[in-house]
Amino acid sequence: MFKYSKAIALACAVTFGGVTGAAEAATQLRISTAAPENSPLTDAFRHIKKKMEEAFPGEVTVSVHPASSLFRQGTELPAMQRGNLEMASPVTFEIEAQLPEYGVFSSGYVFRDPAHMLKVFNGPIGAEFYAKVADKMGLVILDTAYLGTRQVGLRDVKNIKTPKDFSGVKLRMPPGAAFQTLARAMGVTPLAMPITEVYLALQTGSIDGQDNPANMTRDWKFNEVSKEIVLTQHIVQPVFIAISKTAYDKLTPDQQKALRAAAKEATAIEVQKTIEDEKSAVEGFKKAGIVVSEPDLELFRANAAKLYKEEGYETKWQPGLKDKIDALQ
Incomplete structure (x- = not known):
């Protein structure tokens, strides 16, 4: 009797131990992003979820949390570094802080267009940057996506062609010293405010305009209180698909390989969708009777380069990096 009971107990211990071991082996990847529910970036993360859970059923689970529903915008990166979050979509401004x-990646007119930006990050410059971010910040950048190209929306028609035409224009822009310099290069007076207050500020004339990618201008309905869209193209903005190094190192080699492949597929989809969405937004503005201006970008680009040099920003940047970026065709 004793031997029989002991055998049963041993069998149960093995069984429950196996269940516990399997549960512990399951890896959870939570993805936090400020991107809206219906954005191409959120779609990219859903693609990663689908691919990883199909490839590793019961071994890897992925949850996507858009619209800052898990972590507030700006808190995701430190959360990853503290081990409180696995994946997010940091931007250059956040990485530049560390x-x-x-910092050159965040400066105005550094990238000519999305293709140029992606060539930078998909080549040797990007590889060196990714390695430094992993070593110094504990983040693994899986791939680079495209957040959009910032343009200016004005509440009144000014037919902008040169920086001088922006004289006296109060423009809502993100905060930060580098943006102040870019604003001067563009000829505008920058004002910082939460994006949720911009619609009313445009409506009442507290500001004269705002800068966002065309599709975001549409999604926030700023086009309803705008009469001119100026294609300044002052920032072609990358966004990174990143995972904390701690979480990445817990994955098996096969899981790491699959995650990188899924991220590569996801960013390709995201980039194409974003480019098409921006074009669609601009066409929509034209059909609605909004003036779409195409200014002389060389004047804006020259002003920005001059001020970044004069105000000492270039001395903080990696020597020669801007020239390498400029040289890429």
Whole structure:
């Protein structure tokens, strides 16, 4: 009797131990992003979820939390570094705060268009940058996506062609010293305010305009209180698909390989969708009777380069990096 009971107990211990072991082996990846529910970036993260859970059923679970529903915008990166979050979509401004030598990535008119930006991050410059971010910040950048190209929306028609035409214009822009410099290069007076207050501020004339990618201008309905869209193209903005190094190192080699492949597929889809969405938004503005201006970008680009040099920003950047970026065709 004793031997029989002991055998049963041993069998139960093995069984429950196996269940516990399986549960512990399951890896959870939570993805936090400020991107809206219906954005191409959120779609990209859903693609990663689908691919990983199909490839590793019961081994890897992925949850996507858009619209800052899990972590507030700006808190995701430190959460990953503290081990409180697995994945997010940091931007250059957040990384620059810890690696100022890469501040050039956040500067105005550094990238000519999305293709140029992606060539930078998909080549040797990007590889070196990714390695530095992993080593110094504990983040693994899986791939680079495209958040959009910032344009200016004005509540009144000014037919902008040169920086001088922006004289006296009060423009809502993100906060930060680098944006102040870019604003001067563009000829505008920058004002910082939460994006949720911009519609009313445009409506009442507290500001004369705002800067956002065309599709975001449409999604926030700023076009309803705008009469001119100026294609200044002052920032072609990358966004990174990133995972904390701690979470990445817990994945098996096969899981790491699959995650990188899924991220590569997801960003390709996201980039194409974003480019098409921006074009669609601009066409919609034209059909609605909004003036769409195409200014002389060389004047804006020259002003920005001059001020970044004069105000000492270039001295903080990695020597020669801007020239390498400029040289890429």
